[in-house]
Amino acid sequence: MRLVLASNNRKKLGELQALLVPAGVELMAQGMLGVAEADEPFHTFVENALAKARHAARQVGGAAIADDSGLCVDALGGAPGVYSAHFAELATTEVDREDHRALQDAANNALLLDRLNGVTDRRARFISTLVAVRSADDPEPLVAVGRWFGEILHAPVGSGGFGYDPLMFIPALGRAVAELDAPTKNAHSHRAIAAAQMLTLMREAWHRG
Template sequence: MRLVLASNNAKKLAELQALFAALPLEIVAQGSLGVPEAEEPHATFLENALAKARHAARLAGGAAIADDSGLCVDALGGAPGVVSAHFAALALPAGEREAQRRVQDEANNALLLQRLQGHADRRARFVSTLVALRSADDPEPLVAVGRWPGVILAQRSGSGGFGYDPLMFIPALGRSVAELDAATKNAHSHRALAAAQMLNLMRDAWHLG
């Protein structure tokens, strides 16, 4: 069964291919089928993931899966939430994508620390919402949510990962996400938790595996 990933992120594609390797699925990126990026105008991870999955399923003419994820901080009412990747509003000049991401990440982290000044409650969680559809008009979307709880540090720690990883301390592991090796991160992450749920849902509802 072909499953179109509503993303052109090569790392996300490889990660989901590995996580769903036990199922008879061929997961392909939407860009390889000429499907453009979908709009993400909604206020929740669920609505954005559903919109992206429907968009990919409609244009590709088959099953699709989408992920919407980000950081939710209790003291900020759940912010940055769906705008996690662009929390700090920057007008970046055209340039190499990886360099732009590093600049954006640095600005996002600085803004998060600024917003949390004076707050004693620094609890937060990474959230990943996966939505899978058999077709664009599937009345029974499969929904899986992974939550990875932690605490926002007062300063960055670790050089690995990306985004908010240097500020997100995981008490259960005694390290920041940026201090974890890739294998440990992938085994415990919010996306891994959501994927494990989705794998079981696909086995039960789609009779795969």
């Protein structure tokens, strides 16, 4: 089964593709089909994920899946939340998409450390909300949510992953997310938890896998 992924993030595409293999799902990034990114006007992950999935499904005339994910920090009242990807303001630069994403990640991490300067409660969690639809008007979207609990470090470590991975320490693993190899991350992450739920939903509702 082919699903359009309502994202152009190549790293997210790779992670989700590996996680959804058991259901026989093949993901294709929406940009490969000329689909522009959807607006994300809502204040919750589930509403934004549903909007993105329906937008992609409508543009391609088929099934789609969207992941709206981010970091929620207790001491910041849940921020950056749905604004995680663009937490810090970044001037538009003449670089390609992936270079721009790397610059944005660095700016986001720097702002997060600044906001938590002097704060002792550094508990946080990564959230991944997956929504899959068979069509743009599917009345029964599949919704799965994964939460990965950790603590925000005082400085970035590791070179793997993306986003806030260098700052997110997972006590249960004794390492920051950016220090984990891909198999370990894919076995424990918020996206892995959500994907496992999604696989169950696909088997039950879509008879996949």
